[in-house]
Amino acid sequence: MAFSPGDAVFGVGKGTLAEYACARESALCSKPDGVTFEEAASAPVAAVTALQGLRDQGGIHAGQSLLINGAAGGVGTFAVQIAKIYAAQVTAVCSTKNVELLRSIGADRVIDYTQQDFTRLGEKYDLIFDLVLNHSLLEFRRALKPHGKYVSAGALGGSIPGFLTGFFRGPLLSKFVTQRFVTFIAKIKATDLAYLGELMTSGRVRPVIENRYPLSDGRRGIELVAARHVRGKVLINVVPGSQD
Numbered sequence: 001m002a003f004s005p006g007d008a009v010f011g012v013g014k015g016t017l018a019e020y021a022c023a024r025e026s027a028l029c030s031k032p033d034g035v036t037f038e039e040a041a042s043a044p045v046a047a048v049t050a051l052q053g054l055r056d057q058g059g060i061h062a063g064q065s066l067l068i069n070g071a072a073g074g075v076g077t078f079a080v081q082i083a084k085i086y087a088a089q090v091t092a093v094c095s096t097k098n099v100e101l102l103r104s105i106g107a108d109r110v111i112d113y114t115q116q117d118f119t120r121l122g123e124k125y126d127l128i129f130d131l132v133l134n135h136s137l138l139e140f141r142r143a144l145k146p147h148g149k150y151v152s153a154g155a156l157g158g159s160i161p162g163f164l165t166g167f168f169r170g171p172l173l174s175k176f177v178t179q180r181f182v183t184f185i186a187k188i189k190a191t192d193l194a195y196l197g198e199l200m201t202s203g204r205v206r207p208v209i210e211n212r213y214p215l216s217d218g219r220r221g222i223e224l225v226a227a228r229h230v231r232g233k234v235l236i237n238v239v240p241g242s243q244d
């Protein structure tokens with residue numbers, strides 16, 4: 001057993017909006033002392049998805065040009081910061097109100113999607129990390145270099161048809177063009193949680209938290225997330241005063 005009663009841990013379990021929850025040991029990791037419970041709670045699933053999307057699916061490396069579509073949300077704000085650790089050149093796509101936020105967390109360039117459509121600017125990237133799926137795969141292809149890669153975590157709003165479009169059509173399209181199209185589902189691994197814990201301890205990754213609510217007001221937090229324009233993460237404090 002990796003843990004003892006009373007250990008502080010973070011990770012993923014079922015029904016975790018509660019004082020007591022069950023989780024697999026392999027989906028948990030010790031919470032580093034220098035990381036608050038709020039910071040730790042914000043990382044899985046979003047930061048793991050960002051890490052696995054960029055590192056494992058995207059093969060991110062130094063100097064690569066990367067565009068993150070949906071960069072202001074939970075996954076996106078972690079993705080911008082993780083991509084800078086890999087020394088990629090990051091272009092982030094968001095609406096007007098989030099432009100400054102994305103610059104402040106390290107984006108080299110920000111495209112305001114209310115002003116410009118990045119698929120029509122004539123610019124091409126080595127890697128596109130898509131968290132919205134608001135364009136067709138052929139439109140994304142226009143913004144990819146000849147051997148570029150498109151990695152999608154799914155359609156905003158959790159649209160199953162949107163997810164399946166990428167999941168099945170991407171590999172099919174990849175057979176006929178020089179670019180690669182991948183849709184993936186993140187797997188929670190203790191090793192990745194531990195790495196993210198180190199990044200948060202050192203301050204190289206700082207979770208962006210739009211707001212926090214007590215459990216009694218948790219509905220407002222859920223409604224904010226469901227509206228799909230949250231900045232970073234929304235937290236619900238189950239036990240009052242447990243944020244540190």
Ligand SMILES: NC(=O)c1ccc[n+]([C@@H]2O[C@H](COP(=O)([O-])OP(=O)(O)OC[C@H]3O[C@@H](n4cnc5c(N)ncnc54)[C@H](OP(=O)(O)O)[C@@H]3O)[C@@H](O)[C@H]2O)c1
Nearest residue numbers: 070072073074075094095131153154155156185186229230
């Ligand atoms: N595959 C997996 O394992 C996995 C894991 C986690 C999440 N996901 C999926 O990944 C996606 C992102 O998750 P998330 O938690 O980051 O979502 P989220 O936090 O709800 O994302 C909200 C963000 O989306 C941005 N957005 C909305 N419309 C946009 C548009 N047209 N263009 C660009 N950005 C836009 C918003 O920015 P503005 O307010 O600036 O518009 C907002 O900051 C979702 O589809 C989710 O289901 C997949």
